[in-house]
Amino acid sequence: MSTLHIDGVAKSFGGTTALHEVSLHVGDGEFVTLLGPSGCGKTTLMRIIAGITQPDRGSIRIDDRAIHALPPERRNIGLVFQSYALFPHMTVAANVGFGLKMRGIPRAQVAARVAAALDLVDLGALADRHPRALSGGQQQRVALARAVVIEPDVLLFDEPLSNLDAKLRDQLRDDLKILQRRLGITAIYVTHDQAEAMALADRILVMKDGRIVEEGAPVALYRQPRTRFAAEFLGQTNVIPVHLEAGQPLMPWDMVGFARTGIADRHVSLRPEDIAMTPDAEGPGEVRGVIFLGASVECRVAIGGVELRVRQSGSGVAIPEIGAPVRLAARIEPHPLAEGVHSALSVGDA
Amino acid sequence: MIGGFAYRAAAAILILPAGGYLALFFGLPLLLAFLGGFGLFTRGAETGFTLEHYRVLFGTQAYRDGLWFSTYLAIVPTLVSLSLSLPLAVALARTHPGQKLFNMLYKVPLVVPGIVAAFIVMTMFDRGGLAARALAPIGIDLPKLVRDQWAVGVIIATAWKAVPFMTLIIGGSLGAINRDILAAARTLGAGPWATFVRIQVPLALPGITAAFLLTFIGGMGAYAVPNLLGPVYPLPLSVHMYVNAFERNNWGLVSAMGTVLSLISIMVLLAYYRATRSMRTAYGGEAR
Numbered sequence: 001m002s003t004l005h006i007d008g009v010a011k012s013f014g015g016t017t018a019l020h021e022v023s024l025h026v027g028d029g030e031f032v033t034l035l036g037p038s039g040c041g042k043t044t045l046m047r048i049i050a051g052i053t054q055p056d057r058g059s060i061r062i063d064d065r066a067i068h069a070l071p072p073e074r075r076n077i078g079l080v081f082q083s084y085a086l087f088p089h090m091t092v093a094a095n096v097g098f099g100l101k102m103r104g105i106p107r108a109q110v111a112a113r114v115a116a117a118l119d120l121v122d123l124g125a126l127a128d129r130h131p132r133a134l135s136g137g138q139q140q141r142v143a144l145a146r147a148v149v150i151e152p153d154v155l156l157f158d159e160p161l162s163n164l165d166a167k168l169r170d171q172l173r174d175d176l177k178i179l180q181r182r183l184g185i186t187a188i189y190v191t192h193d194q195a196e197a198m199a200l201a202d203r204i205l206v207m208k209d210g211r212i213v214e215e216g217a218p219v220a221l222y223r224q225p226r227t228r229f230a231a232e233f234l235g236q237t238n239v240i241p242v243h244l245e246a247g248q249p250l251m252p253w254d255m256v257g258f259a260r261t262g263i264a265d266r267h268v269s270l271r272p273e274d275i276a277m278t279p280d281a282e283g284p285g286e287v288r289g290v291i292f293l294g295a296s297v298e299c300r301v302a303i304g305g306v307e308l309r310v311r312q313s314g315s316g317v318a319i320p321e322i323g324a325p326v327r328l329a330a331r332i333e334p335h336p337l338a339e340g341v342h343s344a345l346s347v348g349d350a
Numbered sequence: 351m352i353g354g355f356a357y358r359a360a361a362a363i364l365i366l367p368a369g370g371y372l373a374l375f376f377g378l379p380l381l382l383a384f385l386g387g388f389g390l391f392t393r394g395a396e397t398g399f400t401l402e403h404y405r406v407l408f409g410t411q412a413y414r415d416g417l418w419f420s421t422y423l424a425i426v427p428t429l430v431s432l433s434l435s436l437p438l439a440v441a442l443a444r445t446h447p448g449q450k451l452f453n454m455l456y457k458v459p460l461v462v463p464g465i466v467a468a469f470i471v472m473t474m475f476d477r478g479g480l481a482a483r484a485l486a487p488i489g490i491d492l493p494k495l496v497r498d499q500w501a502v503g504v505i506i507a508t509a510w511k512a513v514p515f516m517t518l519i520i521g522g523s524l525g526a527i528n529r530d531i532l533a534a535a536r537t538l539g540a541g542p543w544a545t546f547v548r549i550q551v552p553l554a555l556p557g558i559t560a561a562f563l564l565t566f567i568g569g570m571g572a573y574a575v576p577n578l579l580g581p582v583y584p585l586p587l588s589v590h591m592y593v594n595a596f597e598r599n600n601w602g603l604v605s606a607m608g609t610v611l612s613l614i615s616i617m618v619l620l621a622y623y624r625a626t627r628s629m630r631t632a633y634g635g636e637a638r
Contacts (some may be wrong), residue, residue, distance in 0.1 A: 073537070073540055083528060087531060097547075
């Protein structure tokens with residue numbers, strides 16, 4: 001039963017600020033994902049939690065225990081690395097047993113717990129192998145077993161699936177989710193892969209330039225992003241400028257944009273899959289580009305001075321000709337973006 | 351398919367430049383030294399097979415002691431240097447203020463010739479040397495450190511030269527260890543010492559072994575430093591070789607001594623390869 005409290009943690013390297021006072025609370029058994037582009041500070045935050053990097057200021061607690069001044073070996077935090085970081089000179093069993101051995105747990109008990117942990121990741125048969133004899137996926141499962149066998153208060157994942165090929169990544173991602181649920185460990189998962197974040201997390205924190213810019217459950221964050229950065233980083237979206245006419249917010253093609261929000265909003269987000277496209281000799285849109293992606297067809301459509309991405313899926317979707325006139329309609333009410341919009345995504349100006 | 355003979359002939363021709371070079375400049379002198387020890391092809395003497403040189407070598411107290419002393423001068427300074435350079439290499443691997451300067455300074459002894467190092471030690475530690483004169487006013491009387499029975503002066507001079515050399519090699523080995531591996535050990539509960547003993551040393555072992563052996567072999571054949579700073583008795587075999595060659599013109603005995611010194615070095619080398627082979631199987635792709 002552990003909750004993690006991070007308060008005002010900041011870190012600079014030389015003249016560069018990696019983290020601006022970040023605060024974050026993770027509930028017991030919660031799976032939180034830090035999502036952001038490389039260089040956003042997510043790995044730095046993770047290393048600070050693990051004790052590998054020292055923060056300039058701020059505090060970290062697990063329940064009521066302050067850990068920010070403790071060396072890594074006394075924090076009881078499990079860490080799974082992108083590079084696996086297995087000990088190459090030790091067998092799989094010795095790797096998994098290392099943490100228990102360091103805790104002075106009797107040999108017989110170590111053996112039993114190592115065996116149980118290896119069964120958990122389906123690697124019981126490979127206990128006597130060395131890491132080099134294992135595939136990348138197997139190595140990462142060993143690393144996972146090694147991290148959970150010590151029963152950490154908090155389990156940290158630093159882009160653990162980034163070195164694996166796509167198919168294996170999806171499979172291991174599902175396994176990881178099941179395992180975390182089963183063990184009920186409080187977990188923080190760092191990734192730059194938005195699909196991974198949405199598939200795994202109870203809550204996603206979007207990071208940018210050393211700050212958490214937005215957070216929320218995957219569904220809410222995807223469907224109702226507050227910031228343009230989150231809207232564009234999670235999946236693809238169209239950020240569309242809105243103009244007011246007689247107090248009515250209008251989309252560039254003079255469709256009534258949305259009803260529910262204040263007139264302060266000047267941009268909306270509309271996902272490519274939320275736009276319906278039908279051929280119409282009258283326009284007002286024109287197909288500028290077509291990409292066939294197998295499961296879906298993605299079109300770029302110029303309309304009212306902007307260019308929108310439209311995605312249609314299913315095997316029945318027609319592949320439009322470039323230059324074909326089309327009509328667009330929003331399937332849902334476009335979602336207003338509150339702030340952080342400095343430049344409109346507009347091809348009319350370009 | 352190329353015929354077996356043509357293939358083998360082509361292989362032999364291709365190997366000839368490298369293999370021939372080794373045979374000519376490495377194999378032949380060793381072979382001549384080996385044969386010379388048995389009285390064959392001996393320089394400046396009639397040749398004929400004899401075991402006399404080995405009988406003299408192993409039958410003379412001074413030579414037997416010399417052989418042990420040479421081995422002592424190989425092992426002890428190497429161990430002393432290792433015990434200093436291993437922690438130094440670990441310390442240098444960490445980031446600390448003044449890193450660049452220190453990284454440069456510790457290598458200075460590398461560019462100082464051994465004979466100069468010997469004279470530095472003599473100036474510092476001989477009776478009436480700088481260290482003795484500096485310590486005398488505060489009542490500390492230095493023991494005999496130059497030409498002493500335990501060859502402390504030789505050990506100091508050799509270690510002074512060997513520490514930066516070993517630190518350089520071991521530091522490279524330590525630096526090649528993925529930092530995530532060290533961080534993983536720490537998060538799993540290993541303190542800095544346990545991480546050093548259980549992770550860093552085993553993974554840097556190839557470098558540590560190489561540094562150890564190179565210093566060891568250098569010590570086996572060391573001549574100038576023990577001759578200047580070592581005791582009057584025993585003399586290392588290297589000094590006996592000089593005396594027998596240039597003062598007694600007994601090249602047969604010199605060959606026998608050289609052969610024995612080489613054999614000891616080769617035995618140590620074989621042990622090294624054995625050790626690294628088992629390490630390679632243990633570390634697999636991660637071995638360096």
